Amino acid sequence: MTITQLKYTLAVAEHKNFTVAAEHCFVxxxxxSMQIQKLEEELDAKIFNRSKKPIELTPLGERIVEQAKVIVDESNRIMDIVHQQKGYVGGEFKLGIIPTIMPxxxxxxxxxxxxxxxxxxLIIEELTTEEIIRKLTEGHIDAAIAATPLNNDVIKERxxxxxxxxGLVPQEHPLFKKSKIEVEDLEVEDILLLEDGHCFKDSVVNLCRTNKGENKKHFQLESGSFDTLIKLSKDGLGMTLLPYLNTLDLSEQDKAHLREFVSPPPARExxxxxxxxxxxxxxxxxxxSTIDGVIRGxxxxxxxxxxxPLQKA
Known part of the structure; x- marks a missing residue:
């Protein structure tokens, strides 16, 4: 039994296809197929049910794969231990970033x-918070940048x-006349929101629920990007909320429509x-350290x- 055989087995278990798994393993x-067959012969056990499409794990195969994940993960850590002891900063590092922070x-x-x-x-992937939690748990990425707190016992947060x-408020909107807005001014059905799956949308909805005690489900319009929300708001279709960093590159004309919140403003961590x-x-x-150095300014x-983003009403 070899680590390589276990890695190939995990690849097939993940992709449910021998050809696709081989492509991801660069073989x-x-x-x-030969290496997995050798492993099955050594164990005298069938790991995969090849008659199914897509390929499925046998009941025993499920237990073997779970243990293989532990073994492969621990084997990968041997080099990490050496690098850590030597203070070496190098090698492969897989980083996930949520879509509302990446740009x-x-x-x-x-x-x-x-x-x-x-x-x-540095290998960077744009992932949702749900995907990040899963990939961190399964060892597919090394770290991530996301909105917190996540309240997950196996994940550390720095x-x-x-x-x-x-707030980005069109001129026709009642809040445009205010120099600063308050959370109590917000009506969730009046806010242009991101699509489901974006934690910033969840934060905005939670903000309105927490402070207004409402749980309204009807939203006029949802979009996949802040750029679209900005354009829609400028067209007078409603106000929207933006993360602060997304406002820095707006034109001076667009910045005239920005409204900060009274202190303390709602924020994401x-x-x-x-x-x-x-x-x-x-x-x-x-x-x-690198991010700290650039974000301070x-x-x-x-x-x-x-x-x-995970707060419940």
């Missing part, structure tokens, strides 16, 4: 990080910054998160009221 399909934060730190740590192979919500058993701490520290809010 030919016959090579992968504003990534350009701020990526060039600085790659210049400071040229030996790091706060990077607090980002206030800012943005954190660098990772599994509690993570060993690539020298890489995590390097990433956090762009955002300096501390007197805020944190609205959790």
């Amino acid at each position: 030919t399909q016959p090579t992968l 504003t934060l990534l350009p701020m730190f990526l060039k600085n990080f790659t210049r400071a740590y040229p030996k790091v192979q 706060v990077l910054y607090y980002e206030p919500f800012v 943005v954190s660098l998160i990772y599994h509690k058993s993570q060993l690539k701490m020298q890489l995590i520290e390097a990433l956090k 762009a955002i300096a809010f501390s007197d805020v009221e944190i609205i959790s």
